[in-house]
Every structure is written in C-alpha cells, then in structure tokens.
Amino acid sequence: MEYHENVSINQIMPLVPSSKYSGSPILFNGHLQTIIPALFRPNISLPFERERINTPDGDFLDLDWLRNNHPKLIILSHGLEGDSQRPYMKGMAKHFFQNGFDVLCWNFRGCSGSMNKRPVFYHSGATHDLQTVISHAAAGYDQVNLIGFSLGGNLTLKYLGELSDPLPIHRAVAISVPLHLESSCHKISTGENIIYSNRFLKTLKQKVRQKAKLFPEQLNEAALASVKTLQDFDDVFTGPLHGFTGAKDYYEQCSSIHFLSKIKTPTLVINALNDPFLSDHCFPKALASQLDNVFMEFPDTGGHVGFRPLKRNQIYWSEKRALEFITRDDYFTPN
Numbered sequence: 001m002e003y004h005e006n007v008s009i010n011q012i013m014p015l016v017p018s019s020k021y022s023g024s025p026i027l028f029n030g031h032l033q034t035i036i037p038a039l040f041r042p043n044i045s046l047p048f049e050r051e052r053i054n055t056p057d058g059d060f061l062d063l064d065w066l067r068n069n070h071p072k073l074i075i076l077s078h079g080l081e082g083d084s085q086r087p088y089m090k091g092m093a094k095h096f097f098q099n100g101f102d103v104l105c106w107n108f109r110g111c112s113g114s115m116n117k118r119p120v121f122y123h124s125g126a127t128h129d130l131q132t133v134i135s136h137a138a139a140g141y142d143q144v145n146l147i148g149f150s151l152g153g154n155l156t157l158k159y160l161g162e163l164s165d166p167l168p169i170h171r172a173v174a175i176s177v178p179l180h181l182e183s184s185c186h187k188i189s190t191g192e193n194i195i196y197s198n199r200f201l202k203t204l205k206q207k208v209r210q211k212a213k214l215f216p217e218q219l220n221e222a223a224l225a226s227v228k229t230l231q232d233f234d235d236v237f238t239g240p241l242h243g244f245t246g247a248k249d250y251y252e253q254c255s256s257i258h259f260l261s262k263i264k265t266p267t268l269v270i271n272a273l274n275d276p277f278l279s280d281h282c283f284p285k286a287l288a289s290q291l292d293n294v295f296m297e298f299p300d301t302g303g304h305v306g307f308r309p310l311k312r313n314q315i316y317w318s319e320k321r322a323l324e325f326i327t328r329d330d331y332f333t334p335n
Helices: 030-040 087-098 127-137 151-162 181-188 191-214 221-226 230-241 247-254 317-327
Strands: 049-054 060-066 072-077 102-106 143-149 169-175 267-270 294-297
Touching (some): 087 317, 102 127, 151 267, 191 230, 267 317
Parallel strands (some): 169 267, 267 294
16 A cells, blocks of 8 residues: 555545556456345344434434444445445445444435335435434544445435535545436436346335325326336436426436535545446546545446455455545555
C-alpha cells in the first residue's frame, strides 16, 4: 500500500487515478462478477438483534443490529429489492463488526419480510427514512458512518447532499451506484441485462398485488398488465405513489449525481467500469475532478456489488476498501 503521510483528504484530487482491485480471472466479465458473489457466496452467520421502530407517518422500519458497545457506528443501506440479509450486506457488516464497530443494517419499507402499513414503498430518493434511522440510532455514538449499495448508495449520496450540517456523519462509502437513474434504468432494461430487470420486476409486482388488496384506491392492480419494464413500473407506481408526476420526474429529482457537489462529508464512490447496471453517466470523471469531498474510484472490473477476491474465503475488496477509507485520517492509494 502506498500511503501519503501528512496529507489531508481535501488536498487530493477526488478522482482516484487508478484502482488496485483485480478479481478472479475465472470470472471474466461483469455478469459473472455480479452473479457469482450474489448466488454462491458462503453463508455468513451473524448475531443480529432486530428492532422495529416507528416512522413519523405511522409506518415502521425493521433494523438489524450487531453491537460491540463501540463508540463508532456503521449504518448499511441495501439495494433494490434487497434486505439486511443479502450476502453483500452481511459481508460488509461482518468485516466492520470484526474490526470493532457497531453495525446497523436497516431494511427499507416492505423489505424485511413484513409488509409495511402504508401504501407507499421505498424508493431511490426516500431520504426521510434514512434520516429516521440515523436520528434513532446515532444517540450514544461518537461517530456515525454510512455505507450504501446500489439504490442504497444513491439514497446515501442524496441524503448527504441534502444535509445542511454534515457533522453527524463522519465518512460515507457508496458502492455500485446508479448516479444517473434514468439512463441506468434504461441500460438494465435492454439487451442481455433484461434478465436482471425482469427479476426485480417479479418481486415488485408481487408487492403491488399484496398491497392492492389493502389499498385498492391507491394501487390499481390491473395497471400491472401495462408494466413491462422498470421504467414502466416507476411511471405507473413508484412516481405517482411518492409525489412525482412519473418516472422521468422521479429520476430527475432523485438522481444522486445532482447532489454530489453539495456533499460536505468525505465520501467514496466505487463503481466498476464493467458494471452491467450502470450507464456511462455513472462514471463522471470530469465532475469528479471538481468535487471537494466526494472521491470516485472506477475499477476496471468488479461487476455490480461484486468485487469478489481471488480466493473464496478472503475478504472482499470492497469491504477492505470501505474500512480503509472510513478509518484512515489521511488519504492513501487503495490496496
């Protein structure tokens, strides 16, 4: 590891010039690097403690805790149709827990195994729920850090850009982030990537059918027949349910790329160049060189929320990288 002594984070160009990550040669493209870690990572057993908290609008959120009674806390946010038990969440949680942190993995509305009470769902810009979690969890900690994956990464970045006072958050890491929602949604819904969007659509539609029975006036189950893509779903359901005119309005208002310049918290964005979910707009190198606090790292490989190590039992590179960024006072080139 190369280490720059006595150099403040804000004195280094936020675009990390080169990444040291290189994955297994057997996983030779972004699809394999995405699918294999998601489906075949060894199970990680962790002593989670579940807590249910109420939201200001009369709903609830389920939180899964790992406690060391440490003064430093990590809050993890999952991706689209994920939950606190996904392999990438548990891998990151384990790494920080073993390094002395308390860890909180929270579940978005309707993602914990229990249907939430309101007709609304979660979405890429629902920072009010992240704020509820932070406000509840931060008491008693000297330091709070955020890590978000994919949709949770977008949510994390938007939240940080909205903060008027960054002091409560020490550092943040966002991994495999669709910084520009509309173009990324289009990419995942076309060509060989459509297998991913169809998988997401299947579970999203199931949730609409369940909720429509409880809220028939707010959710029209018959409208599912017109939903063929994720953008269709956002146009018919996500947008209108959450106060947007449709998918385009939702994407424009919630894309985290519009909030990066306002972020005051030291933050690392890691997007692999071969990520099958991300459009070209998710690698804004010109913008990165202009930012004061957001550092961008674009490894050649890694897939979407992948970054599998050479050997199965090794720590994932993204987990080591996140810990390095959050715990180092000075900037360094990555391992």
